[in-house]
Amino acid sequence: PEDPSTSPVLHTRRADLAGRTPNQVQYLRHILSHDLSFGIGPAGTGKTFLAVACAVDALERSQVQRIVLTRPAVEAGERLGFLPGDLAQKVDPYLRPLYDALYDLMGFDRVAKAFERGQIEIAPLAFMRGRTLNHAFVILDEAQNTTREQMKMFLTRIGFGSKCVVDGDTSQVDLPRGVSSGLVEATRILARVPGIAFTEFTAADVVRHPLVARIVEAYERAPDAAPSARAPAAGGDAR
Numbered sequence: 194p195e196d197p198s199t200s201p202v203l204h205t206r207r208a209d210l211a212g213r214t215p216n217q218v219q220y221l222r223h224i225l226s227h228d229l230s231f232g233i234g235p236a237g238t239g240k241t242f243l244a245v246a247c248a249v250d251a252l253e254r255s256q257v258q259r260i261v262l263t264r265p266a267v268e269a270g271e272r273l274g275f276l277p278g279d280l281a282q283k284v285d286p287y288l289r290p291l292y293d294a295l296y297d298l299m300g301f302d303r304v305a306k307a308f309e310r311g312q313i314e315i316a317p318l319a320f321m322r323g324r325t326l327n328h329a330f331v332i333l334d335e336a337q338n339t340t341r342e343q344m345k346m347f348l349t350r351i352g353f354g355s356k357c358v359v360d361g362d363t364s365q366v367d368l369p370r371g372v373s374s375g376l377v378e379a380t381r382i383l384a385r386v387p388g389i390a391f392t393e394f395t396a397a398d399v400v401r402h403p404l405v406a407r408i409v410e411a412y413e414r415a416p417d418a419a420p421s422a423r424a425p426a427a428g429g430d431a432r
Contacts (some may be wrong), residue, residue: 203250223390232360234394235409237401240360245294248330262291264334266317327352336361336376344375
């Protein structure tokens with residue numbers, strides 16, 4: 194296992210960051226040394242925050258021209274078409290965790306200026322179709338909620354001079370029953386492809402409140418939910 198004392202250090206205007214656990218250190222090394230890397234594991238393990246920190250560090254060093262953050266806009270049974278408000282209002286709740294990470298690392302004013310200059314873009318995954326992302330640090334968050342087709346579409350957006358990180362929790366798939374997770378499929382299909390790195394996180398990597406780690410461990414030990422407790426089939430009422 195990686196020694197946290199040997200972790201790469203990321204430099205942001207707000208703070209210098211390093212991995213706290215062996216898997217976090219491995220994750221950082223994978224991101225820095227591969228054009229495509231995956232981080233898979235439970236909530237609270239730093240998957241998204243460390244990936245965004247790597248992106249901010251790369252932007253500060255002028256290693257990339259922009260940061261592109263995206264996540265599927267379908268979670269917990271909700272679809273954009275069923276939410277009130279205009280597009281910005283609909284999209285915002287799904288992307289809020291990405292904004293939070295940026296604000297923690299850069300501060301509100303610097304994030305706002307970076308958006309104005311086009312150095313940071315946050316958008317739903319559907320907006321990536323048809324694009325080629327050159328000289329960008331691209332992060333796909335909550336990737337467990339992509340379909341196989343969406344994952345393939347996203348991965349083929351990678352352009353020259355770009356780095357891509359995909360993160361998610363395969364125990365928290367919110368897709369309709371019978372729809373395969375693109376993240377689960379990607380780990381199987383791409384496991385032996387040279388140049389792609391995978392980091393698996395566990396409850397031992399949770400860096401939130403200690404109670405979170407115990408909750409994650411309890412759910413990992415518990416048997417699968419009974420059929421009556423599972424999500425309704427596709428087309429059913431999720432409320």
